[in-house]
Amino acid sequence: MTITPLMPVYPRCGVRPVRGDHCHLIGEDGTRYLDFASGIAVNVLGHSHPHLIAAIQHQAATLMHVSNLYGSPQGEAVARRLTELTFADTVFFTNSGAEAVECAIKTARAWHSHGGHPERHELITFSNAFHGRTMATISASDQEKMHKGFLPLLPGFRYAPFDDLAAAQALIGPQTAGFLVEPIQGEGGIRDGSVEFIQGLRKLADAHGLLLIFDEVQCGVARTGTFYAYEQYGITPDILATAKGIGGGFPLGACLATEDAARGMVIGTHGSTYGGNPLAMAAASAVLDVVANEEFLAGVRATAARLRARIEQFIGNYPDLFDLVRGRGLMLGIRLKIEPRAFVAHLRDRHQLLTVAAGDQTVRILPPLVIDDTHIDEFIARLSAGAASFSAESPV
Numbered sequence: 001m002t003i004t005p006l007m008p009v010y011p012r013c014g015v016r017p018v019r020g021d022h023c024h025l026i027g028e029d030g031t032r033y034l035d036f037a038s039g040i041a042v043n044v045l046g047h048s049h050p051h052l053i054a055a056i057q058h059q060a061a062t063l064m065h066v067s068n069l070y071g072s073p074q075g076e077a078v079a080r081r082l083t084e085l086t087f088a089d090t091v092f093f094t095n096s097g098a099e100a101v102e103c104a105i106k107t108a109r110a111w112h113s114h115g116g117h118p119e120r121h122e123l124i125t126f127s128n129a130f131h132g133r134t135m136a137t138i139s140a141s142d143q144e145k146m147h148k149g150f151l152p153l154l155p156g157f158r159y160a161p162f163d164d165l166a167a168a169q170a171l172i173g174p175q176t177a178g179f180l181v182e183p184i185q186g187e188g189g190i191r192d193g194s195v196e197f198i199q200g201l202r203k204l205a206d207a208h209g210l211l212l213i214f215d216e217v218q219c220g221v222a223r224t225g226t227f228y229a230y231e232q233y234g235i236t237p238d239i240l241a242t243a244k245g246i247g248g249g250f251p252l253g254a255c256l257a258t259e260d261a262a263r264g265m266v267i268g269t270h271g272s273t274y275g276g277n278p279l280a281m282a283a284a285s286a287v288l289d290v291v292a293n294e295e296f297l298a299g300v301r302a303t304a305a306r307l308r309a310r311i312e313q314f315i316g317n318y319p320d321l322f323d324l325v326r327g328r329g330l331m332l333g334i335r336l337k338i339e340p341r342a343f344v345a346h347l348r349d350r351h352q353l354l355t356v357a358a359g360d361q362t363v364r365i366l367p368p369l370v371i372d373d374t375h376i377d378e379f380i381a382r383l384s385a386g387a388a389s390f391s392a393e394s395p396v
């Protein structure tokens, strides 16, 4: 037998973390890494936050799981907090981001179906989007590398170039149900949609009786300095998928919707065995306790401004390696002038700095939201040493 015990779908690197210590990870061999990847925007409170640990420990000893056939005081409490914090009136809890997007897709189709227009099943999505790895969510992306070997795709998705309002408008037809968009693309390379584009989608949705769905799985939960990124665009979506940061490391997602948008999601239309179980709700509740307040959000914005200024100042030293910095809050990308993977590996293996490669030659910087100036100093020192040794070894 040559197959690995873990199905070999990931190109796993040599870092093998066994312990977390605030904003650092400790490997099997004792190596200590600065974690500016956060499990891909998941560990918003870092790795050993006492409030999150205590909440999970306490709930594990009290009640871990019950069926959604029973009433859920734990779920109601978290859902109420989310609806008070956002545009939404109602919440469906899932165990992952892809499932949250799946629920959003079903909610949009059901809305039209319920309104007497079952033919309006098609969502307009955008180039280089990432919505997850289920059949529906890979079908929602135009990225062929995710489709290969898995055809046929699910029908009902049409792709427009990201940030191109006229192209999106041109795809609207009698079958259109709405738009599904990441306001700030993550895997696509930390590209934020322009205000004109995002506001334009809202206007088009209103004018044509369509739904606007935001995939904030990566950019949500305080990552960009507001609780959700849509707040920075001066509009609200009808449906929003969230996950990653919302459990702080506990697997949890949610589909948020207005009362109107959820009109088709009636008894028997959807479900999840684990979704929103008491243990997950304890984790979410602890995360919200920390991040869902103006003081914390202002702190994220201030920290992000300092980090970004340092990166922007630094990258000028290596004009052949670095192109530009983009993103919002603590969802930052450094676009390189080369493919990013070798540089990300170099930072990781030679300088114990964890970042994540993304599309469009971009290195993603996604630190825990609880970093302070010592972590920024350490990051710049490691990045600087990494850029120097990388340039010396592989001149570009």
Ligand SMILES: *Cc1c(COP(=O)(O)O)cnc(C)c1O
Pocket: 095, 096, 097, 098, 099, 101, 130, 131, 132, 133, 182, 186, 187, 215, 216, 217, 218, 219, 243, 244
């Ligand atoms: C990570 C991600 C997903 C998928 O989340 P999973 O938990 O891996 O299923 C969906 N959309 C966006 C924008 C993401 O970044």
